[in-house]
Amino acid sequence: MATRVATATSQMCRALYKLSIIFEIEFALNTTVGHSALWLNFTAHQSLPVINLLTPFFDQVHYLTLENNFYRVQGMLSLRDRQIFNNDMSAKIKSIIQQKSRNELMIELEVKNRELYESLEDLKQTTRMKEQLQEQNLRMGAELNVSRMLQQMILPKPEELVIEKLDIAGFMEPADEVGGDYYDVLYTHGVVTLGIGDVTGHGLESGILMLMVQTAVRTLKEIREVDPVRFLDTLNRTMYKNVQRMNSEKSLTLAIVNYADGEISISGQHEEILIIRNNGQVERIDTMDLGFPIGLDSEIADFISHITLDLQPGDGVALYTDGIPEAKDINKVQYGVERLCKVISENWYKSAQDIKDAVITDVRRHIGKQKVFDDITLLVLKRKSDIYQEIPQHLEFKSKT
Structure with a gap:
């Protein structure tokens, strides 16, 4: 009881x-x-x-x-x-x-009491994880800032784009979280070299890799290496060894365009290269078979090739990174290469600066208020002519490989 x-x-x-x-x-x-x-x-x-x-x-x-x-x-x-x-x-x-x-x-x-103790331990662990995450975010933020600074530091200065008989304009806008785009314009020994690339990933490693690539390209141009296979093969072996020393898994797509005396040579694997004729007609050059990602393998000579094309007065070339065609609007619809070609074609009678501005304005209009997740880079070169002819309103874009 x-x-x-x-x-x-x-x-x-x-x-x-x-x-x-x-x-x-x-x-x-x-x-x-x-x-x-x-x-x-x-x-x-x-x-x-x-x-x-x-x-x-x-x-x-x-x-x-x-x-x-x-x-x-x-x-x-x-x-x-x-x-x-x-x-x-x-x-x-x-x-x-x-x-x-x-x-x-x-x-x-x-x-x-035991439940309270366990709760306190969980709270301590959560606090530690939060502090570690904050430290990691601060470190990554600092790395991204350094990467963006490196990007801006190695861009060609406006006076370097002033080259006789050519009209050149370049644009790069780093995204908040990405810092992997590279472009350059070098004028040495009568040859204008356009370089454009995109490093995998983001952060300080990407910025350092871009700086290495820019230095290697300039060095090879200064020693007058003109053979496209030797040029990219030497650059790749240099980058590959440095990437291995860094214990990194970074690589980059890279295209090199050389212009001299009305002729261009294209080599290296990157996005499509756009050749624009003086009437606004666009030819899309696939670079998939012209090279191999830089820094991914030690030997890529067998994968490197090049093509040559004539540029008449009023003709030109446009280079870009994937931040433009892959830019998305609120409905996740990509901007696309076709739209890029259309805007360039419709504005080709203008100066290189105005063409560049027209493209960037249209890309921003497409993105709207969406967050920009990738760098936006565009480079336009146009062979000057005495008269810029206005183009027809409707053109078909054709691909040339």
Whole structure:
């Protein structure tokens, strides 16, 4: 019987403890019902839980509202036909009930303390992870800033684009999270060299790789290396060895366009090269079979090739990175090469600067308020003619491989 009463008491105590209700317990033998009975009263200033917490253990359970806003749940266990305990035995039962209730509460408290400790440990770990993430973000942000600075530092200055009989304009806008585009214009020994590339990934490594490529290209031009296979093969072996030393997995697509005396030579694998004739007609040159990604393998000579084309007065070439055709609008629709060709064709009668501005304006209009996820780079070269002829409104774009 003591265990029965103690279990009922513990059930009620746990319920009140979880609800943070301050209460008092009264336990007594009572004969007011005509025979001996055990009475258990829970009294509190707040409304107490439903009485079915005690119902399985007592013969009668009452919910009473007392004076002065006191609330009481009262359980009675009849001792009729049971042994009537003396005062010592009653005191023992009371002690057992109090002890069991205390033990139950201590166990409950230990569980709560353990849960609290585990929560604190989880909070500490979360805080550490948050701090590590913040440090990583700061470091990556610093690396991206350095990468963007390197990009801007190695761009050709405006005065370097002023070359006799040519009209040249370049544009690069780094994205917030990416810093992998490269372009350059070099004029050495009567040859104009256009270089355009895109490094995989982003961050400081990409910026360093771009700087290495720019230095290697300029060095090869200064020593008058004109053979396209030897040029790209030497550059690749240089970059590959440096990438291996860096324990990096970076590589880049790179196209080299040389112009001299009305003729251009194209080598290297990158995006399509656009050749624009003086009437605005666009020829798309696929570079897939003209080279191999730089820094990916030590030997690429067998994959390198080149083509030569004539540029008449008014003709020109446009180079770009994938940030333009792959730019997306709010519906995830890409800008596309066809639209790029159309805008260039419609504006080809203008100066290289105006052509560049028309393309960038149209790309930005397409993107709208969407976040820019990749660098946007464009390079336009146009052989000057005395008269720029306005182009027809409707032209078909053809590919030339």
